[in-house]
Amino acid sequence: MAGVAASPAPPTAVVRPPRERISSWPLADRAFYALCWISGLALCAIALWIVLYMLVKGIAYLKPSLLTKSPVSGSIEQTSNGGFLDPIEGTLLVTAVGTLIAAPLGVAIATWLTEYARPSWLARAVDSAIEMLAGVPSIVLALFGLIFFSQGFLGFLSQPAASGSLGQSFLDAGAVMSLIALPLVLAATREGLEALPPRMREASFALGKTRATTSRYVLLPAIKPSIAAGVVLGMGRIVGDTAIITILLGGSAQLTEPVGHTPVFGLLRGTGSTLTSYVYYNSPAGEGNAHEKAYAAAFVLLLMVLALNALVTRITSDRPGLAGRAFEILRFGTARA
Amino acid sequence: MTGGDPKSLLKGGGAAGDRRAELMLGALGALVLVLIGAMVVTVAVKAWPSFRYNGLGWFGPGAEVDTELRAMRESAPLKGHGLLYFSAWPLIWGTIVTTLAAVVLALVVSTFAAIFLTEFAPPQMRRTLDPVIRLLAGVPSVIYGLIGILAIAPWVDQHLLSDARKKSVNYVVQLNGENLTTGTLILTVMILPIMVAITARALESVPPSWREGSVALGVNRWRTIRRVSLRTVWPAVAAGTVLATARALGEAVMLAMVAGSTPFAANPLDGITFLFEPVRPLAATIFQESEGLTIGPLSHTIYAMGAVLLLSAAMLSLAGWAVKQMLVRQGIRP
Numbered sequence: 062m063a064g065v066a067a068s069p070a071p072p073t074a075v076v077r078p079p080r081e082r083i084s085s086w087p088l089a090d091r092a093f094y095a096l097c098w099i100s101g102l103a104l105c106a107i108a109l110w111i112v113l114y115m116l117v118k119g120i121a122y123l124k125p126s127l128l129t130k131s132p133v134s135g136s137i138e139q140t141s142n143g144g145f146l147d148p149i150e151g152t153l154l155v156t157a158v159g160t161l162i163a164a165p166l167g168v169a170i171a172t173w174l175t176e177y178a179r180p181s182w183l184a185r186a187v188d189s190a191i192e193m194l195a196g197v198p199s200i201v202l203a204l205f206g207l208i209f210f211s212q213g214f215l216g217f218l219s220q221p222a223a224s225g226s227l228g229q230s231f232l233d234a235g236a237v238m239s240l241i242a243l244p245l246v247l248a249a250t251r252e253g254l255e256a257l258p259p260r261m262r263e264a265s266f267a268l269g270k271t272r273a274t275t276s277r278y279v280l281l282p283a284i285k286p287s288i289a290a291g292v293v294l295g296m297g298r299i300v301g302d303t304a305i306i307t308i309l310l311g312g313s314a315q316l317t318e319p320v321g322h323t324p325v326f327g328l329l330r331g332t333g334s335t336l337t338s339y340v341y342y343n344s345p346a347g348e349g350n351a352h353e354k355a356y357a358a359a360f361v362l363l364l365m366v367l368a369l370n371a372l373v374t375r376i377t378s379d380r381p382g383l384a385g386r387a388f389e390i391l392r393f394g395t396a397r398a
Numbered sequence: 399m400t401g402g403d404p405k406s407l408l409k410g411g412g413a414a415g416d417r418r419a420e421l422m423l424g425a426l427g428a429l430v431l432v433l434i435g436a437m438v439v440t441v442a443v444k445a446w447p448s449f450r451y452n453g454l455g456w457f458g459p460g461a462e463v464d465t466e467l468r469a470m471r472e473s474a475p476l477k478g479h480g481l482l483y484f485s486a487w488p489l490i491w492g493t494i495v496t497t498l499a500a501v502v503l504a505l506v507v508s509t510f511a512a513i514f515l516t517e518f519a520p521p522q523m524r525r526t527l528d529p530v531i532r533l534l535a536g537v538p539s540v541i542y543g544l545i546g547i548l549a550i551a552p553w554v555d556q557h558l559l560s561d562a563r564k565k566s567v568n569y570v571v572q573l574n575g576e577n578l579t580t581g582t583l584i585l586t587v588m589i590l591p592i593m594v595a596i597t598a599r600a601l602e603s604v605p606p607s608w609r610e611g612s613v614a615l616g617v618n619r620w621r622t623i624r625r626v627s628l629r630t631v632w633p634a635v636a637a638g639t640v641l642a643t644a645r646a647l648g649e650a651v652m653l654a655m656v657a658g659s660t661p662f663a664a665n666p667l668d669g670i671t672f673l674f675e676p677v678r679p680l681a682a683t684i685f686q687e688s689e690g691l692t693i694g695p696l697s698h699t700i701y702a703m704g705a706v707l708l709l710s711a712a713m714l715s716l717a718g719w720a721v722k723q724m725l726v727r728q729g730i731r732p
Contacts, residue, residue, distance in 0.1 A: 090620040093510075094518065100507050101514035101527060104594070107587055108530040111537060114545060166426060173423035187427040190434045193715040196641070197437075197708060198648020200684050204704045205437040207691060208444060243430070271412065273419035301538025303651040304681075308688050337540045337651075344544050346655040352548055359541050366536050374529070 112363075119360025122353040128361075132314035132339070139314075139349050145358050147316045148339035151231070152300060152365070154328070155310070155335055158235025159242055159299045164292045166239070167246025172276050174247075175254040195244035200304035206237035207308055219330055220320050230320075231329045234309040241302060242295025249291025253284030290376045297369040300362070303337040314339060336362040438712075441705050448695075448702035451482035456702065460485025463661035467687060470696040481695040486703065488663040492677035495578065495664060496653060497646040500585040505639060507586070508593035513623055515594065516601040535591035543655035546584045551575030551656055559674055567671055571662050577674045578664050581657030585649060589642040596641070600634030601627055633724045640718040647710055650681035659686060680707055 083094060130144030170187065178184035210218060210233040216226030219233055257280060265275040281288070311332040319327030334342070336358050341347050343355035449456055460466070461476060466484050475481045515527050555575030564573045604627045612622040628635075658676020661683065666672050678686075680703045690696040 086618050086620060090618060093620055093624075097510045097514040097518050100510035101519060101523065103507070104511055104534065104590065105526060105530050108533050111541075111545065112533070114549065115541070166430070169423050170427045170430060173420070173427050177420050177423065179420070179424075183424065183428065183431075187431050189715070189719070190431045192718070193712060194430075194434055196644040196711045196715050196718075198644075198650065198681055198711065200648065200650045200681050201441065201704045201708050201711070202437070204684070204691075204701060205440055208440050209436070271416035271419075273416040276419075297536055301536070301540070303538070303540045304685055307685065308691070337538060340540050340544055341651065341655075344540075344655060345547050346543070346659070355544055356548075359544050362538060363541055366538060367533070370529075370532055370536050374532075 115356075115360050115363050118356040119363075121356075123357040123360055127354070127357050131316075132334075139351065145336065145339050145354065145361075147314060148334045148336045148358065149361065150316060151310070151333040151335040152337070152362075154231045154333075155235050155238055155306070156296055156299045158232060158329065159238030160292060160296050162236060162239035163242035163246050163295050164288075167243050167291065167295075168250050168281065168288055170243075171247045171250035171254065172281070175251055176272055176276050176280070191244055191247060194240060198304075199241050199302050200308070202237055202240050203305040203308035206233060206305070210236070210309070217330075219332075227332075229309055229311040229332050231310065231331065231333065234305055235329075237305050237309055238299045238302065241298050241305070242292075245295040245298065246288070246291040249287050249294070250284065253287030254280060257283060286376050290373050293369055293373050293376065297366055297373075300365055300369065301337060303341055306335050306338045307341070310334065310338065314342065336365075438708065441701055441708055444698065445702035445705035446698075448482055448484060448698040449705075451480060452484055455485055457487065457490060458485055459487040459663065463488050463683075467690075467696065467699070470699060471690055471693060473693075473695075482698060484699050484702070486680070486706075488661045489678060489680045489683050489703065490706070491663045492657070492661070493647065493679035493681070496582050496585055496657065496677060496679055497643060499578075499582045500589060500646050501639060501643050503582070503586045504589045504593050504642060505635075508590055508597055508638070509628070509635065511590070511594045512597035512601055513627075515598045517619065517623060531591045531594055534587065535595075539588065539649060539652040540655075542584050542588055543652040546580060546652065546656035547576065550584065551580050554580050554674075563671055563674065567668070567675075571660065571675060573671075573674050573676075574658070576656050576658040576676060578657065578677050579673045581653050581677065584652060584656060585646055588649065588652065589645050592645065593635075593638040593642050596638030597631065597635050600631035604630050633721050636721045637718060637725070640714050640721060644711055644714045647714070648681050648707060649679075650685040653679055654682035654685045657682065 083091060086094070127144035128149070129146055130142075131147050132145060133139055133143035170191070174184055174188060207228050209215070209228075210230075211222075211225050211228035213225040215228075216222075218226070218236075219230035220227045222228075261279055261283065262275060265279045266272075270279075313332060314334045316328065316333040317331035320330040321327045340355050340359045340362065343349040343351045343358065345352065349355075460483070461479075463484075463486070466476065469476050469483070470481055473481065476483055515524060519527060552575050554577070558579075559573060559575065567573060608626050608630070609622050612626045613619065617625070657678060659678050659682065660676040661678045662676050664672055664675035664677050668675065684700055684703050684707075687696065687700055691700060
């Protein structure tokens with residue numbers, strides 16, 4: 062009997078307090094609660110309105126012929142004739158050039174910063190420089206790019222001009238664009254590398270592998286989704302930038318004749334336009350002022366951005382950790398703060 | 399896990415290869431550092447003639463900005479002044495007003511929205527809000543500008559601006575739908591996603607036991623959030639604000655399209671009319687004058703505006719660093 066008495070009492074049901082009711086809060090608190098709901102719903106409403114508005118305008122004004130015709134010159138004919146085939150090609154060219162520079166550079170620097178980082182003062186300096194780069198307005202980067210690429214010895218990237226070189230071409234614009242994508246690729250890669258469990262490095266080192274081999278064959282392959290997410294986000298930023306295009310790609314809507322004789326390189330040395338500069342040119346603020354075309358081109362541009370957004374979601378959703386952990390960091394690049 | 403290829407175990411060089419890789423990667427890092435240094439130096443050098451000619455007057459008020467810019471474009475100096483004569487106050491004022499107003503507005507809305515996202519939103523809503531924030535962050539500024547100039551500005555012109563108000567200041571400046579309010583509101587929407595995302599992330603990282611302690615003492619959920627969570631995450635909110643300020647400061651295209659694009663120093667003493675006066679910030683001015691970059695004096699002036707923006711970006715970066723130190727000291731790693 063004594064044994065039974067000593068045994069612990071059966072667990073009683075936990076008594077939960079009645080669920081807290083918002084209606085029991087003081088008036089001021091309820092007002093703030095309402096403000097929270099209003100703010101959240103307002104964000105949804107704005108996003109929904111933007112998408113619906115662009116969808117309605119896009120469907121109304123987008124004709125298949127716009128996608129297959131080149132723009133015509135002269136602002137009066139421009140409003141009634143021609144399409145935006147060249148700007149679409151221009152967007153693809155600039156994005157390709159920018160991504161091809163930013164992706165390897167970002168991955169390389171991120172690897173150096175996380176795996177080597179010696180000497181430490183240099184690593185700290187590079188880290189702060191990249192952080193500052195992420196905060197520099199793209200228009201200031203464009204101003205710098207124009208001086209940089211106007212130097213005579215970089216003339217092979219654009220066309221020769223009276224003093225030095227023109228400084229305007231797809232290659233020049235793409236190179237400056239890579240600077241706005243770089244912080245995103247870098248942050249994503251770093252975030253990925255830092256999140257890897259230490260045992261991966263330890264196992265590789267234990268096999269006698271060097272850091273270079275470990276990074277190349279073990280670490281980087283393991284964080285492919287992170288890198289891909291960073292690269293796609295960088296592409297999204299390049300696709301949407303107008304300031305750099307206006308300054309480093311010049312004003313002509315059409316692609317220019319290839320410069321020189323090398324097939325692809327000649328085209329890239331030329332100038333042209335992208336969807337963003339085409340939208341600006343055709344908006345009431347620009348010289349073309351044909352708002353049907355501006356809406357149609359903006360719709361195509363928005364579709365591209367949405368597609369890139371969806372791609373990021375797909376890449377990150379395969380890896381639950383990635384999506385939950387670092388999306389905002391990836392999105393804004395600088396958010397390592 | 400990838401890299402299942404057994405041959406990969408045999409790949410890779412020895413210590414020499416590792417050393418070589420380290421040097422190469424380090425050189426790339428140094429290259430970016432040099433490039434950014436070169437940017438600061440080049441922009442400063444190119445801007446110097448404008449600052450040297452105008453001295454501190456560069457930042458002050460003077461003749462009409464557009465008259466000064468036209469004088470440079472046409473190489474016909476204003477009476478009593480050289481070609482480089484420039485006074486940027488209306489542009490600087492425009493930058494300060496739009497940035498400050500948008501950041502303050504966004505700070506309030508984003509705090510509420512972030513609390514909603516992390517605390518009050520039903521799970522269904524939470525799943526919708528995530529893509530919504532990503533979408534708002536991803537829309538290019540030229541699309542914001544297009545919607546602003548073709549949909550929002552005409553609406554503001556028709557419904558918020560009375561003819562009497564337009565007439566009252568007609569002798570100084572023309573009022574229409576493209577004005578300070580329109581520009582600032584769209585700018586707020588553009589910087590909101592950054593701030594919501596960072597604040598929400600920080601709120602999620604507040605240790606649950608801290609809030610549970612407060613709730614257990616009988617404090618209601620809202621007051622717990624205000625007294626415990628918000629106090630804990632304020633450095634993160636500050637960090638988000640710094641990032642958003644940088645973005646607002648550099649926004650050129652959208653503001654060039656919808657803020658009126660008149661270099662007018664909107665005067666707060668005008669009362670409500672102030673809200674409808676046009677402005678043109680520094681970045682928007684650079685964007686609109688970019689065709690003049692081949693003209694000597696004008697290009698010096700444009701680079702001077704760029705230098706001011708660059709300096710502000712550097713200061714913000716420094717402020718962000720200071721906030722980060724505070725976060726580290728608090729032991730929060732957002």
